Amino acid sequence: MPTLTIDGTEYEVAEGRMILQAIDDLGLLMSGVDIPHYCWHPKLSIDGSCRMCQVEVEGMPKLQIACNTLVTDGMVVRTDVERVKKAQRGVMELLLINHPLDCPICDQAGECTLQDYAFDYGMPGARTEEPRRPAKKAMDLGPTIVFDQERCILCRRCVRFCREIPKTGELGVFARGDHSLLELFPGTELDNPYSMNVADICPVGALTTKDFRFKIRVWFLDDVESICNQCSNGCNIYASRSNNRIYRYLPRRNDSVNDTWICDHGRLSYQLIMENRLTEPRVSRRGTSYADAVRAAGDAVRAARESGGSIVGVASPFVGNEDLFVLKQLLEAVGAPAATFAVPRGESDELLVKTEKAPNASGARALGFEESDASPGAVAVALVLGHTLAEECLKGVETLILLDTENCSLAERADIVLPARSFAEKEGSFTNHAKRVQRFRPILEPTFEALSEGEILQRIGAAAGLTGWTASYDVHEVSKRLSETVAGFDGINLDSLDDQGCELA
Amino acid sequence: MSPETQRKIEALFPRYPEKRGALLPAIYLVQAEKGYVGPQDARALAELFGLEPVDVWEVLTFYNMFYTSAQGRHHVYVCTNLPCSLRGARTLLKELESHLGIRCGQTTPDGRVTLAHEECLGSCGTAPVMRVDGEYVENLDLSEAKRVVDSLE
Numbered sequence: 040m041p042t043l044t045i046d047g048t049e050y051e052v053a054e055g056r057m058i059l060q061a062i063d064d065l066g067l068l069m070s071g072v073d074i075p076h077y078c079w080h081p082k083l084s085i086d087g088s089c090r091m092c093q094v095e096v097e098g099m100p101k102l103q104i105a106c107n108t109l110v111t112d113g114m115v116v117r118t119d120v121e122r123v124k125k126a127q128r129g130v131m132e133l134l135l136i137n138h139p140l141d142c143p144i145c146d147q148a149g150e151c152t153l154q155d156y157a158f159d160y161g162m163p164g165a166r167t168e169e170p171r172r173p174a175k176k177a178m179d180l181g182p183t184i185v186f187d188q189e190r191c192i193l194c195r196r197c198v199r200f201c202r203e204i205p206k207t208g209e210l211g212v213f214a215r216g217d218h219s220l221l222e223l224f225p226g227t228e229l230d231n232p233y234s235m236n237v238a239d240i241c242p243v244g245a246l247t248t249k250d251f252r253f254k255i256r257v258w259f260l261d262d263v264e265s266i267c268n269q270c271s272n273g274c275n276i277y278a279s280r281s282n283n284r285i286y287r288y289l290p291r292r293n294d295s296v297n298d299t300w301i302c303d304h305g306r307l308s309y310q311l312i313m314e315n316r317l318t319e320p321r322v323s324r325r326g327t328s329y330a331d332a333v334r335a336a337g338d339a340v341r342a343a344r345e346s347g348g349s350i351v352g353v354a355s356p357f358v359g360n361e362d363l364f365v366l367k368q369l370l371e372a373v374g375a376p377a378a379t380f381a382v383p384r385g386e387s388d389e390l391l392v393k394t395e396k397a398p399n400a401s402g403a404r405a406l407g408f409e410e411s412d413a414s415p416g417a418v419a420v421a422l423v424l425g426h427t428l429a430e431e432c433l434k435g436v437e438t439l440i441l442l443d444t445e446n447c448s449l450a451e452r453a454d455i456v457l458p459a460r461s462f463a464e465k466e467g468s469f470t471n472h473a474k475r476v477q478r479f480r481p482i483l484e485p486t487f488e489a490l491s492e493g494e495i496l497q498r499i500g501a502a503a504g505l506t507g508w509t510a511s512y513d514v515h516e517v518s519k520r521l522s523e524t525v526a527g528f529d530g531i532n533l534d535s536l537d538d539q540g541c542e543l544a
Numbered sequence: 545m546s547p548e549t550q551r552k553i554e555a556l557f558p559r560y561p562e563k564r565g566a567l568l569p570a571i572y573l574v575q576a577e578k579g580y581v582g583p584q585d586a587r588a589l590a591e592l593f594g595l596e597p598v599d600v601w602e603v604l605t606f607y608n609m610f611y612t613s614a615q616g617r618h619h620v621y622v623c624t625n626l627p628c629s630l631r632g633a634r635t636l637l638k639e640l641e642s643h644l645g646i647r648c649g650q651t652t653p654d655g656r657v658t659l660a661h662e663e664c665l666g667s668c669g670t671a672p673v674m675r676v677d678g679e680y681v682e683n684l685d686l687s688e689a690k691r692v693v694d695s696l697e
């Protein structure tokens with residue numbers, strides 16, 4: 040492996056990589072080794088147009104761009120010399136010559152690389168007084184994106200994204216030199232299932248999403264690591280929250296899952312979390328306290344056991360591995376067969392979107408549950424998670440206990456109803472289509488009484504008087520037990536998982 | 545584009561190591577046929593070359609001598625680079641604008657003349673210079689310029 044020395048520190052890097060790529064491979068880019076860059080992006084082709092990444096390479100008379108200079112064994116690179124700093128100041132000055140300097144009204148402020156680099160690598164003032172070149176403000180590019188042409192620094196990241204990732208190629212940089220402008224191909228719109236990623240990769244405030252634009256200043260947000268729950272790809276995301284509200288999802292890089300992208304549908308799905316929530320515990324279709332509903336469910340399970348009535352479990356591909364594991368244990372404790380589950384399906388594409396429109400069907404399979412949309416027939420008690428199974432299938436159920444997040448029609452029919460927490464309100468893990476177990480963390484505090492499915496089932500088990508069951512619940516404990524019990528999960532639990540997840544054995 | 549133009553373009557392909565290399569001459573051929581290369585033509589070219597329409601559009605808009613919309617029957621380009629400007633080219637251009645009733649870059653409503661400016665034509669010794677349908681008109685003064693423009697059909 041070639042060695043590369045940067046500012047006196049030696050690194051072992053992979054063969055055939057550019058300087059910037061090699062540093063990014065090591066996870067050190069801008070966090071350990073600072074080489075500022077605009078046009079380079081880890082998941083796009085190399086452009087070499089912004090000239091911000093210039094470094095000094097021993098033996099080469101001129102500064103080189105780190106994004107397009109191949110590492111050779113023994114290469115010695117300096118970023119801390121005056122020559123490099125001067126080049127960076129020069130590039131910053133050029134980039135800002137036509138910039139409107141309107142940070143106070145720009146939505147990118149606070150997470151803008153132009154702002155950041157201007158502070159870190161630029162000059163304190165401007166030397167030009169000439170008017171900025173004319174460009175358009177707040178152009179509507181399509182259903183999702185607004186474009187402030189004045190702020191564009193022509194890094195062409197968005198252009199390359201559209202060409203290389205969704206392969207739709209709506210954007211281009213047209214005309215030449217000082218006249219160059221980013222525009223749509225005449226007569227088209229920026230309208231593809233991944234369009235909003237351009238706002239993430241735009242290093243400045245030129246491209247913003249209609250959804251998030253002007254909603255909140257980004258410094259009021261904190262980003263929680265989570266997983267999109269809209270299909271079995273399990274894209275890694277950050278949920279940006281403030282005041283117990285989610286303002287947006289952003290893709291979180293995971294090279295084994297979603298690179299640095301998410302689909303627009305997934306991105307906007309934070310809006311669904313609070314939609315039509317089931318908020319009221321019910322017994323026999325009448326509102327009651329949470330404790331009462333849990334007690335009633337426990338009683339029903341106990342009565343069925345005592346009278347020899349059959350108990351079945353219907354799992355959901357929307358709940359976490361830990362919730363499913365408690366269901367598995369409960370069903371085993373009452374001598375019931377393994378749960379079944381149904382999976383909603385839809386369109387898929389070649390990039391990220393998968394047919395299974397739920398995050399954890401693989402988890403349900405890994406826990407030994409069987410996919411089926413058949414009716415369990417005539418049974419005494421059914422413990423039903425969510426509403427993926429058609430309502431008619433549950434006609435023969437004497438006592439239907441429903442744990443759900445949504446106020447669906449099944450909740451009208453169920454005998455005992457327990458509001459559950461959405462994945463955004465609890466901690467746990469999903470197993471994606473490729474059997475990668477990935478953590479999600481609590482983002483929101485529930486605004487009404489609700490527990491995770493795992494905790495509800497734990498309490499029902501305790502209320503039913505199952506041997507060894509107490510009402511106390513700790514998702515980390517459950518996860519540990521899961522990893523000790525279920526084949527494939529060896530060593531994989533909430534405490535062992537890092538932010539990139541881990542594939543089942 | 546006509547089948548004839550398409551045939552001519554396809555005949556260019558073997559002359560370049562990469563098909564893409566034939567893009568500039570291909571654009572010329574389309575322009576020679578239609579007088580300009582619009583979005584639809586760019587799409588057709590992209591198809592022929594296996595490129596994205598934006599690729600073609602980026603090339604097309606990079607060069608001044610390609611037109612993306614219909615032009616006048618005659619092109620009048622006034623050089624406004626330094627030597628010509630020193631010899632009065634900018635005033636001349638302004639005068640031509642008001643004479644024709646259009647701004648630089650526009651076409652007369654009857655589609656007769658497109659007026660534009662241009663960088664150095666390499667004929668500074670005979671400044672000011674304008675290019676009319678590819679022919680140089682040199683050592684201009686205003687009345688000569690007007691006479692030439694008026695003589696265009």
Ligand code: SF4
Pocket residue numbers: 190191192193194195196197198221240241242243245246
């Ligand atoms: S809009 Fe943003 S991403 Fe696109 S070229 Fe301009 S600065 Fe780059």
Ligand code: SF4
Pocket residue numbers: 267268269270271272273274297301302303304305306391392393
């Ligand atoms: S591809 Fe699937 S998991 Fe990824 S963002 Fe879209 S819906 Fe969510």
Ligand code: FES
Pocket residue numbers: 075076077078079086087088089090091092093104105106107
């Ligand atoms: S990042 Fe290297 S030239 Fe832009």
Ligand code: FES
Pocket residue numbers: 623624625626627628629663664665666667668671672673
């Ligand atoms: S400046 Fe006009 S021909 Fe050179």
